[in-house]
Amino acid sequence: MAQSERVTILDIAQRTGLSKGTVDRVLHNRGEVSKKSYEAVMKAIKELGYEPNVYASLLARGGNHLIAVLMPGGEPGSFWDLAARGMQNAKDSVLSSGVKVEHFEFDPTDIMSNRDAAVRMLDANPSGVIMAPMYREGTESLTDILRERGIPYVFIDSKIEDSGYLAYFGMPMYRSGYLCADMLTGGLPVAEVLVVRVQRDLLGQSDPTVNRRAGFMDYMHEHCPDCIIHNLLVNPADMEAGEKALDEFFLDHPGVHHIAMFNSRIHLIVPWLDRHPQRGRRVVGFDNLDANIQALSRGIVSALICQHPDEQLALAIQALSECIVLGKHPSRRDNFMHMDILTRYNVEYY
Amino acid sequence: MAQSERVTILDIAQRTGLSKGTVDRVLHNRGEVSKKSYEAVMKAIKELGYEPNVYASLLARGGNHLIAVLMPGGEPGSFWDLAARGMQNAKDSVLSSGVKVEHFEFDPTDIMSNRDAAVRMLDANPSGVIMAPMYREGTESLTDILRERGIPYVFIDSKIEDSGYLAYFGMPMYRSGYLCADMLTGGLPVAEVLVVRVQRDLLGQSDPTVNRRAGFMDYMHEHCPDCIIHNLLVNPADMEAGEKALDEFFLDHPGVHHIAMFNSRIHLIVPWLDRHPQRGRRVVGFDNLDANIQALSRGIVSALICQHPDEQLALAIQALSECIVLGKHPSRRDNFMHMDILTRYNVEYY
């Protein structure tokens, strides 16, 4: 049974004439080993092809690791709530590896809340961190600390360049805008489309949908150069005014039947679309929020482009946990999630 | 630190006034336990919420389990090859749980080859089996043996009813046909469509695409009742004749611009489409074979509906491994995979 002949720490202790304690010390290069025996052990490890037994290791350590997730909270059914759900699922799968996961929420509109959450997180002394960067300087000073302490961190949703992040999981934003345009027009010439956008008044916060918008515009220029692209700004906090604006717009432009939105809030205009079914013949939005899904299966929304915030979290947790427990580095640093196209006919098995 | 209070076998031994040996016996219901103490232990397990420590368990047992995968082999890039790739990936993730995965290939067109692979597989004495049922009786006699030996098995791709399978992972075939029709027509009325089908001459083998075809037809009846649906049979082994048939067909029906196929072989007609770009304005097929993907990104094929054979395998292996190692049963027995819609604009991040 050559296969069951596992090389253990004792084998290499015996081979070198040292004790398992010493071998252990070099394995974790935790010092207190003479150069001579260090090299002897390394040589024996190579020769015998030693590989540590993960189980024994986890058993002994008691596996008390913590992965801290620093990302916004959100109302039930919102984008970040979906992400949180994915986190919950992934939790169990790594719990058996002795890794716990804790969510440090903050208010995405409040920079102080972000700082506060970061401090609380550091106090918890995590072995790894997952974060959604929202404010550049805040994130940078945090990553400085993490790098200093040797704590690996991964970005989700968006990333900040040039820091030593372990991995990034997100969506190709530009490409998603391109795809959105294709889904909206069906590849056929369209005379006019309406893009509904959401007012942003948050200083210092970057708008992640700008790239998406760029992709959308480029597609239109390339495939539909004569199309008129209307824009309508809407305030999510005051949809009454928003609906009034829609009424007015369609009074002036009765020929528009194609509507798109670049963020996850397409559901905001669903009540209005419900009352004006002839207006939105083709409606495309983003993200599988509960409200969006519902509108999709009712046929109000034609298609949703989804990026699996839950899967992002799951993969991030997975990768980070492997790094912490097994010391493995992810095979790819930048991971672009695939974009799923959802229609009312494939949504039910989603 | 209430959180680090793991409930161990000794805790429940103490609680019941018994010893860990006895507790162990009931955990693996290996008998030699009086009814009274059996129930006491079970009660304590419930109350304390005991969960076995996988690592300790694997450490002690030496964790030598084998999952046998009984499914067809295939040329590189083919459907079953994709599945095999998914298997390879999943392999690593369970290897760390002490579970090995072995692929027992067979020739899907040869029933004897199937039998042969099944015998070889049984000889390997697996702890769990994953199989793609192709021949009804062969599969049934195999599952009889497995059930007798208490070996759990899961079906992928298609399933055979009424046997004690642990789980099933596959695609909702009917629904996929429905979706195919929607993607082909774009929800708009179409006058004529062409369905290219593949000749089957394999006796005793069931055609998994019949349900897909039914879904397609139902959609057309409901949304496009006036559409004429043409059928063309093609022999994959003789595409020269097939292309001639296509030439003839379009001579008679120059108004057809919508083409669909119900299996993964849309790539067969791609060379022909290449030479007749005006014919297939809208072409829809299934499955992310390399050849199909290529045709998609070149714009020859408009959309592919994909079912992730690789993900099927990954999930199946995952579920089976959890059952073997942890004794957990999957939360859902029949798992319909979601269907992904691929266009040339979202394919690159797939």
Added chain:
DNA sequence: AAAAATTTCGTGCACGGGCACGGAAATTTT
């Protein structure tokens, strides 16, 4: 050269569960 300080190393227990062996308790037989 002896004492002190420092570096290097070995020993032994812990982690949680599997399992064999033998002994105690309950049951059956004589």
Added chain:
DNA sequence: AAAATTTCCGTGCCCGTGCACGAAATTTTT
């Protein structure tokens, strides 16, 4: 009721690694 079974159960060692503690070896100091 004592002996022989049978049923049931407890003890103890093992899996391979982590880590604390203290001892041995080496170097530095007096």
